[in-house]
Amino acid sequence: xxxxxxxxxxxxxxxxxxxxxxxxxxxxxxxxxxxxxxxxxxxxxxxxxxxxxxxxxxxxxxxxxxxxxxxxxxxxxxxxxxxx
Amino acid sequence: xxxxxxxxxxxxxxxxxxxxxxxxxxxxxxxxxxxxxxxxxxxxxxxxxxxxxxxxxxxxxxxxxxxxxxxxxxxxxxxxxxxxxxxxxxxxxxxxxxxxxxxxxxxxxxxxxxxxxxxxxxxxxxxxxxxxxxxxxxxxxxxxxxxxxxxxxxxxxxxxxxxxxxxxxxxxxxxxxxxxxxxxxxxxxxxxxxxxxxxxxxxxxxxxxxxxxx
Numbered sequence: 377x378x379x380x381x382x383x384x385x386x387x388x389x390x391x392x393x394x395x396x397x398x399x400x401x402x403x404x405x406x407x408x409x410x411x412x413x414x415x416x417x418x419x420x421x422x423x424x425x426x427x428x429x430x431x432x433x434x435x436x437x438x439x440x441x442x443x444x445x446x447x448x449x450x451x452x453x454x455x456x457x458x459x460x
Numbered sequence: 461x462x463x464x465x466x467x468x469x470x471x472x473x474x475x476x477x478x479x480x481x482x483x484x485x486x487x488x489x490x491x492x493x494x495x496x497x498x499x500x501x502x503x504x505x506x507x508x509x510x511x512x513x514x515x516x517x518x519x520x521x522x523x524x525x526x527x528x529x530x531x532x533x534x535x536x537x538x539x540x541x542x543x544x545x546x547x548x549x550x551x552x553x554x555x556x557x558x559x560x561x562x563x564x565x566x567x568x569x570x571x572x573x574x575x576x577x578x579x580x581x582x583x584x585x586x587x588x589x590x591x592x593x594x595x596x597x598x599x600x601x602x603x604x605x606x607x608x609x610x611x612x613x614x615x616x617x618x619x620x621x622x623x624x625x626x627x628x629x630x631x632x633x634x635x636x637x638x639x640x641x642x643x644x645x646x647x648x649x650x651x652x653x654x655x656x657x658x659x660x661x662x663x664x665x666x667x668x669x670x671x672x673x674x
Binding site for chain 1: 646647656659662667669
């Protein structure tokens with residue numbers, strides 16, 4: 377069977393249109409600094425961490441149902457640890 | 461306020477005018493660091509999430525084009541500037557060191573995925589043979605990622621690997637100036653039928669921050 381070469385999608389030029397919403401969601405939800413400790417993450421007496429996460433999870437599920445992502449069928453998983 | 465990312469204060473950064481939900485993005489300087497934030501109402505309307513994610517990513521990318529950054533995970537909402545300052549002051553040494561180390565570096569993501577075989581799951585005769593089949597596919601994906609690592613040669617300063625449900629993912633730390641050559645080299649790596657590879661970036665090098673706090 378024929379071999380292929382990898383699909384390369386670069387951010388920041390016209391080709392970035394091919395960067396799917398899933399790519400973006402995966403990065404903004406799964407990477408980055410998490411503030412803990414002495415920061416107060418509450419608004420009007422509601423804990424925004426849980427409120428935010430609950431809504432985000434349902435929103436991601438909704439987003440995933442409406443986004444077509446060729447060559448990428450997996451959902452971003454939260455909290456995986458990396459091997460170095 | 462919604463926190464986007466942290467950069468070195470010395471950087472001459474043009475701040476994107478609009479962020480999530482059209483709010484004005486501003487920089488808050490704390491010691492050697494500059495943190496980018498915008499006002500945020502604290503509401504996450506479900507239908508707006510895709511646009512909010514795009515707006516957030518655009519702000520990160522615009523700043524990342526100009527300087528090394530450490531992104532906050534979306535949505536990081538901070539109650540006040542004072543609490544944000546306390547947080548940054550407590551970690552300024554670590555973050556300054558990481559930002560200095562990651563100057564001019566980008567992260568490229570290499571996702572190696574085994575494609576659906578077309579064989580229905582229930583056609584596999586036993587659990588053992590199913591697991592053996594999956595292990596073989598995973599090992600194949602691993603060997604492809606090794607080929608990417610080999611092809612990138614010394615152009616990638618570091619690699620991090622992470623298993624995924626359908627394959628394996630590699631993150632390469634690459635100097636921005638080496639990116640064209642890096643892409644040319646790994647773009648030639650063949651993938652066999654049944655395996656797909658997708659390379660995206662350049663992303664902020666979040667996998668390589670290693671401050672000891674996260």
